[in-house]
Structure formats: structure tokens, C-alpha cells
Amino acid sequence: MRNPLSQVVQEIKPSGIRKFFDIVSEMKDAISLGVGEPDFDTPWHVREEGIYSLEKGRTFYTSNAGLKELRVEIANYINRRFQISYNADKEILITVGGSEAIDLAVRALVNPGEEVLIPMPSFVSYLPCVQLAYGIPVIIELKEENEFRLTKKELLEHITDKTKLLVLPFPNNPTGAIMPRRELEEIAEVCVEKDIFVVSDEIYAELSYYGERHVSIAEMPGMKERTILINGFSKAYAMTGWRLGYVCAPEIILSQMLKIHQFAIMCAPTTSQYAAVEAIRNGDRDVAEMTQSYNQRRRFLLNEFREMGLECFEPYGAFYVFPNIKKYGMTSEEFAEKLLEEEKVAVVPGTAFGDCGEGYVRISYAYSLERLKLALNRIKSFVERHRGDI
Amino acid sequence: MVELTELRKLILGVIEKNSRIDVHELSVLLGATEIEVANALTEMEKEKVICGYHTLINWENTSDERVNAMIEVQVTPQRGEGFDRIAERIYNFSEVNAVYLMSGGYDFLILLEEKTMRAVSHFVSEKLSTIEAVRGTATHFVLKKYKDHGTVLTENKTDERMVITP
Numbered sequence: 001m002r003n004p005l006s007q008v009v010q011e012i013k014p015s016g017i018r019k020f021f022d023i024v025s026e027m028k029d030a031i032s033l034g035v036g037e038p039d040f041d042t043p044w045h046v047r048e049e050g051i052y053s054l055e056k057g058r059t060f061y062t063s064n065a066g067l068k069e070l071r072v073e074i075a076n077y078i079n080r081r082f083q084i085s086y087n088a089d090k091e092i093l094i095t096v097g098g099s100e101a102i103d104l105a106v107r108a109l110v111n112p113g114e115e116v117l118i119p120m121p122s123f124v125s126y127l128p129c130v131q132l133a134y135g136i137p138v139i140i141e142l143k144e145e146n147e148f149r150l151t152k153k154e155l156l157e158h159i160t161d162k163t164k165l166l167v168l169p170f171p172n173n174p175t176g177a178i179m180p181r182r183e184l185e186e187i188a189e190v191c192v193e194k195d196i197f198v199v200s201d202e203i204y205a206e207l208s209y210y211g212e213r214h215v216s217i218a219e220m221p222g223m224k225e226r227t228i229l230i231n232g233f234s235k236a237y238a239m240t241g242w243r244l245g246y247v248c249a250p251e252i253i254l255s256q257m258l259k260i261h262q263f264a265i266m267c268a269p270t271t272s273q274y275a276a277v278e279a280i281r282n283g284d285r286d287v288a289e290m291t292q293s294y295n296q297r298r299r300f301l302l303n304e305f306r307e308m309g310l311e312c313f314e315p316y317g318a319f320y321v322f323p324n325i326k327k328y329g330m331t332s333e334e335f336a337e338k339l340l341e342e343e344k345v346a347v348v349p350g351t352a353f354g355d356c357g358e359g360y361v362r363i364s365y366a367y368s369l370e371r372l373k374l375a376l377n378r379i380k381s382f383v384e385r386h387r388g389d390i
Numbered sequence: 391m392v393e394l395t396e397l398r399k400l401i402l403g404v405i406e407k408n409s410r411i412d413v414h415e416l417s418v419l420l421g422a423t424e425i426e427v428a429n430a431l432t433e434m435e436k437e438k439v440i441c442g443y444h445t446l447i448n449w450e451n452t453s454d455e456r457v458n459a460m461i462e463v464q465v466t467p468q469r470g471e472g473f474d475r476i477a478e479r480i481y482n483f484s485e486v487n488a489v490y491l492m493s494g495g496y497d498f499l500i501l502l503e504e505k506t507m508r509a510v511s512h513f514v515s516e517k518l519s520t521i522e523a524v525r526g527t528a529t530h531f532v533l534k535k536y537k538d539h540g541t542v543l544t545e546n547k548t549d550e551r552m553v554i555t556p
Contacts (some may be wrong), residue, residue, distance in 0.1 A: 015556065017554055017555070017556055020554055021552070021553065021554040024553045024554055025552075025553055030553070032553040032554065034553055034554035034555070035551050035552065035553070035554065035555050036555045036556050037551060037555055039549070039551070123556065124556045125556075173556075292400075292403070296404070296419040296420070297419075299418055299419055299420075299421050300415075300418055300419055303418045346553060346554060348554060352556070369419075
């Protein structure tokens with residue numbers, strides 16, 4: 001029998017998280033700080049709206065682009081929040097989570113052999129999406145000394161005449177880094193000057209604890225026409241399982257993304273779309289409350305790290321901290337495995353988010369303070385015990 | 391009326407759910423100094439914004455029997471004294487947990503906690519109904535508490551998320 005498999009798929013590395021997941025799942029009393037989703041339940045009024053839509057028998061397909069009502073609400077939200085106006089009919093598409101939107105954007109924009117800039121450490125799916133689209137991923141290794149922000153210099157160094165697209169993953173998973181307005185303006189200038197398009201993954205936009213609220217690159221002069229803005233309901237409204245994201249982009253790009261979406265997906269889940277209308281209309285208070293909790297936990301963790309001497313730059317976004325573990329003389333994977341073995345605390349090795357995550361681990365604070373306290377006590381004994389190893 | 395600063399609002403938000411938290415931890419969570427937090431707490435205590443640090447106890451999980459009743463009370467307000475004087479006569483009883491002046495079909499709502507039903511009935515017939523201004527009462531007994539002070543008492547939540555996700 002000949003090889004049944006596509007070469008490009010075979011070349012994709014399986015997710016680095018998998019192996020670790022298997023070990024943790026089998027350990028009964030482990031405390032996991034390894035999840036990438038909120039610990040809050042979807043607010044009840046949102047769940048209730050989903051239930052109501054089922055009771056009313058709203059169980060059919062929606063239009064390919066998604067419920068008009070929802071697209072209008074998204075346009076309003078983007079407008080009041082970022083002062084960018086999108087046409088709800090032609091420039092907004094509801095997707096199955098932010099993940100689908102990433103895939104659509106890359107496939108709609110990249111020709112075989114064109115280069116896509118991916119800052120790393122970052123979310124695990126940018127790289128395989130580019131590979132599947134026969135693009136050439138070009139990795140920009142972000143640096144702790146820059147607080148894992150993308151600098152103009154780093155961007156310029158990686159641009160060639162084949163560069164088509166920049167993935168901009170901020171607020172960032174796994175580092176928690178954000179891009180403040182000033183730095184973002186510099187990136188935008190380069191993109192305009194070098195004629196580069198941007199896929200801006202802003203799924204954590206609402207979870208930002210910096211002085212100013214999250215800024216979108218699409219707000220910058222000359223950027224709306226070259227930005228594919230991705231957002232969704234998973235993180236802000238604690239709706240991961242509903243699988244609902246969206247993308248805002250110029251019509252010329254969105255219409256092509258819509259084609260892939262309509263043939264591959266048809267439409268996003270109808271129940272989720274009805275629930276999302278309620279979330280975006282009446283969910284501001286929930287978002288504010290959850291953000292406040294995350295921010296408190298973030299401060300708590302950073303303070304604990306300081307006290308136990310675990311180095312960590314201050315992250316201002318998402319719900320992750322990314323401490324530097326280099327001084328313990330272990331790789332990220334060794335650190336994570338030992339921590340799990342010895343103290344039964346699960347964190348994710350930084351290398352799961354790119355080779356340049358070596359020397360770091362991702363700790364999620366999508367957990368109650370009580371749970372974090374318990375876990376942090378164990379981490380404290382661990383780092384104190386291994387300080388002598390060096 | 392006391393104007394609440396941003397820090398005070400944040401403090402109240404935390405201690406409303408967790409009054410045992412200490413000043414140090416509060417200051418860490420809120421990104422303020424311990425002195426700022428301690429001062430704000432002392433001032434709010436003085437101003438009677440913070441009226442106590444109570445504990446939410448679910449007696450149903452103990453062998454200790456408690457009877458909770460809600461009593462609607464209709465009264466005839468006294469000239470020159472209004473409702474406040476009557477309320478005072480009611481809330482001074484130590485078994486009365488709360489007294490609210492209500493809009494609608496009756497005037498006061500009393501939350502009462504007693505050891506036995508007989509004690510409740512004794513309170514209503516001997517203490518409450520005999521107050522001159524009281525025209526009528528309706529007593530409702532609590533059968534089960536599902537949620538109290540914003541806290542669900544009846545369910546044990548488990549974390550159903552997968553242990554590691556990207």
C-alpha cells in the first residue's frame with residue numbers, strides 16, 4: 001500500500017502539550033495550573049438565553065456569515081470599544097472559535113512560498129495553520145528583556161521581499177504580554193511602509209490590566225484595510241465550550257474567508273450565536289467582575305514569586321504568568337515534570353509554545369485564589385529545595 | 391452619605407465575600423499599600439460603612455437545629471414617630487436577625503432565627519402581636535436555604551475543565 005498521508009500534514013509536529021496532559025490526567029491529587037480557559041461559568045443570563053433559543057426551536061443553520069443580529073452587536077461593540085467601524089453585512093464573520101478564524105485568515109491570504117511572521121512564544125496553532133496553507137513560517141523570538149513585546153527592530157529584521165503577513169498575538173498566551181499604544185504604532189508604521197498584512201488575534205482583548213485598555217492595531221492609521229481582527233467570546237465571557245469567535249476584516253478579504261467558511265463549516269453553532277447576542281448586549285458587568293478577579297490573582301502570584309525569588313516580568317494581559325526558571329539548571333520540560341512528580345503541581349513548559357519558550361513555564365491564574373495559594377505553597381517548597389542544585 | 395473612592399469600592403468588593411482576609415493580602419490583591427488599606431478599613435468602620443465581619447454559616451449541615459422564619463408585619467404608624475419607633479421595638483429583640491421597611495402589601499419584613507417552631511410562635515404571639523401598633527402578621531417558615539448572601543449553599547462545584555489545555 002502506498003503512503004495514504006499528505007506530506008504537509010505529516011510534517012506538522014503534534015502539540016507539545018499532549019504528552020504532559022497524559023501524565024497529569026493520570027495523577028489523581030495533582031493541582032493543575034495548566035488550563036487555558038476561564039474558571040468562571042458562563043454567566044447564567046447568557047446560558048439561559050441559549051436554553052431559551054433551544055426551547056423556541058432555533059435549531060437551524062444561520063446564514064454563513066452568522067446571525068445578522070449578532071454581527072450588528074459586534075459592529076457596535078468594536079465601534080464603542082475601539083472606535084473602528086465595520087460594516088455588519090460585509091466585514092464581519094462569525095466563526096467556530098478564534099481558532100477557525102486564524103485558519104481562515106491564513107488560508108485566504110497566503111500563497112505557497114509566501115512568508116508569515118509569527119512572534120513566539122505564542123498560541124500553538126499559528127504555525128501549523130501556516131504550514132497547512134503551504135506558507136513559510138518565519139519565527140520572531142520575543143525577548144523577556146522587552147517584556148515579550150514585539151519591537152520594531154525585531155520586526156524589521158525578519159521582513160524579506162516574500163513577507164506577506166504578520167500574526168500579532170496580543171494580549172499573549174502564554175506570556176501575558178501586551179502591546180501598549182506607543183509600541184503598536186511603531187509596528188503599524190512598519191506594516192504600512194512594507195505593505196504587510198496583519199492577523200491580529202485579540203481574543204484576550206478584554207483581559208488587560210494595564211493603565212490603558214487594550215488597543216487594537218486596526219485603530220492605527222492605514223491599518224484597518226490591512227488588518228484581520230480576530231476576537232471571540234471564549235475568554236471574555238467564559239464561553240470556551242460554546243465555540244464562538246468572529247473576525248472583522250475589509251470586504252475584499254472577508255469575502256474570501258467566507259468562501260472557505262461556508263464550504264468547510266457552513267455556519268457557527270446557532271445556539272451559541274443566540275447566547276452570544278445576550279453576552280455582548282448585557283455582559284459588560286460580568287466581564288468587569290471577572291477581569292477584576294483575574295487582576296487580583298495576577299497581583300497575588302507576582303507577589304508570591306517575588307517573595308520566593310522566582311523571577312517573572314510583570315505581564316499585563318490574559319490570565320498567564322511566565323516565570324523565568326533558568327537559574328534552576330533544568331529545561332522547561334524537566335522543571336515541569338519534576339514539579340509535577342515532587343509537588344504534584346502541573347504547569348506547562350514554555351517550549352510547548354515555541355522553542356524560544358525554553359527557560360520559562362506558563363502558569364495559568366484561571367483558578368480560585370484558594371487553589372492558587374495551595375499550589376503556590378508547593379511551588380515555593382519546590383524552588384527552595386532546588387535552589388541548592390545550582 | 392460617604393463617597394466611595396475606587397480603593398474603598400475594591401476593598402468592599404473583596405471583604406464582602408471574604409472578611410477574614412488580612413490587610414497584607416488585601417494590599418497585594420488590590421495593588422495598594424498596607425497603610426492605605428488599613429486606613430480605609432478603619433475609616434469605613436468609623437463611618438459605619440463596614441458594620442461587622444460576620445460569617446455565613448449553613449446550620450443545615452450541622453446537628454444544631456435552627457428555625458428560620460420570615461414574618462410580614464402590618465402596622466399603624468404612630469403620629470410624630472412614623473415607622474422608626476415601631477421598628478426599634480421589634481429589632482431590639484435579640485432573636486430578630488433583620489428588620490426591613492417594605493413597599494407593597496405590608497410594612498415590615500422580619501427575619502427571625504430561633505431554636506424551635508414553638509419559640510417562633512411564642513415570639514409572634516407574645517412579643518410581636520402585642521405591640522400596640524401591630525395590626526397583623528403573616529409568618530412564613532424557611533424550609534431549605536439554597537443561596538444566601540450571594541453564595542450557593544447546596545452544590546459542590548468540581549472543576550470539570552481538562553487539566554491541561556493550550
